[in-house]
Amino acid sequence: MKKLSLLFVIALIASNHTYAQLSWKKVKSAATSVATAAAPLSEGDIAKGLKEALTVGSKNAASQLNKQDGFLLNPKVRIPFPEDAQRVATKLRQMGFGKKVDQFELTLNRAAEDAAKEAAPIFVNAITSMTITDAKNILTGSDNAATTYLQGKTSDPLAQAFSPHIQKALDATAATRLWGELTTLYNRLPLVQKVETDLTRYTTTKALKGMFTVVADEELKIRKDPAARVTDLLKRVFGSNAS
Numbered sequence: 001m002k003k004l005s006l007l008f009v010i011a012l013i014a015s016n017h018t019y020a021q022l023s024w025k026k027v028k029s030a031a032t033s034v035a036t037a038a039a040p041l042s043e044g045d046i047a048k049g050l051k052e053a054l055t056v057g058s059k060n061a062a063s064q065l066n067k068q069d070g071f072l073l074n075p076k077v078r079i080p081f082p083e084d085a086q087r088v089a090t091k092l093r094q095m096g097f098g099k100k101v102d103q104f105e106l107t108l109n110r111a112a113e114d115a116a117k118e119a120a121p122i123f124v125n126a127i128t129s130m131t132i133t134d135a136k137n138i139l140t141g142s143d144n145a146a147t148t149y150l151q152g153k154t155s156d157p158l159a160q161a162f163s164p165h166i167q168k169a170l171d172a173t174a175a176t177r178l179w180g181e182l183t184t185l186y187n188r189l190p191l192v193q194k195v196e197t198d199l200t201r202y203t204t205t206k207a208l209k210g211m212f213t214v215v216a217d218e219e220l221k222i223r224k225d226p227a228a229r230v231t232d233l234l235k236r237v238f239g240s241n242a243s
Contacts, residue, residue: 041237047135049237051127054146056230057218058123064214066116072109076217077210079108082197088186097185104182107175112207115165119211122161126153139237143223147216158208166207167200175199 041049064070071077081089081101089101130149138145170176176199183195221228222238229235 043132043136045233046139046237047130047132049233050135050138050146051130052231052234053219053222054127054150055124057146057215057222058127058150059120060218061211061214062116062119062123065211066113068113070116071112071210072106077213079105079112079203079206079210081105082202085195085197088182088195091186091189092182100178100182104175104178107170107178108203111166111169111175111203112210114169115162115207116211118161118165119158122154122157123150126150143220144216146219147212150215151212155208159204162204162207163200166203170199170203
């Protein structure tokens with residue numbers, strides 16, 4: 001009986017010692033985390049964090065849109081029949097050509113979805129050139145400050161990259177031919193104002209607008225939703241700004 005009691009005491013002491021070690025490790029780990037979080041952010045940290053945020057957001061946006069129905073089934077970015085030619089769509093639907101109009105709109109969105117893959121490397125190139133001043137202004141700016149920065153830096157190169165790609169996609173999906181058919185049908189009607197919309201430019205403009213709309217959504221997630229801050233640095237940079 002004494003032997004069993006002695007073994008129990010030894011086991012209890014060993015258990016308490018192990019628990020104490022584990023508890024100290026937890027306390028030490030927590031203290032380290034708090035100290036790290038409390039450490040002031042350097043300008044370099046802020047710039048690096050903003051670059052991470054822009055990279056994550058822009059790549060997510062490009063990935064979302066560069067897949068089937070990325071544009072077509074997203075009501076915020078879906079490319080409609082050209083606004084300056086809406087009268088064409090209305091008139092053609094009235095004449096029983098609604099299916100052809102729908103098919104045409106589908107081809108516009110498919111072209112934009114295909115071209116979206118061109119965006120990521122252009123975004124990354126703009127992000128790497130960000131200065132510390134840019135980063136500080138973005139961090140303390142409006143909820144779409146990062147998107148506005150990207151828009152200013154990448155709109156022209158994106159348009160140059162998208163345009164030939166969209167032209168090729170429109171030709172491959174017969175959109176150009178369909179547009180010619182639709183406008184020819186419409187322009188033959190008596191007393192109508194002739195339509196000569198530049199289809200490639202229209203689709204490129206709409207595709208870029210949709211791209212930046214999704215980039216802005218991604219930026220807002222990172223600013224407002226802690227779960228969207230997928231790296232420790234993003235948590236520190238945006239967490240400190242929120243506080």
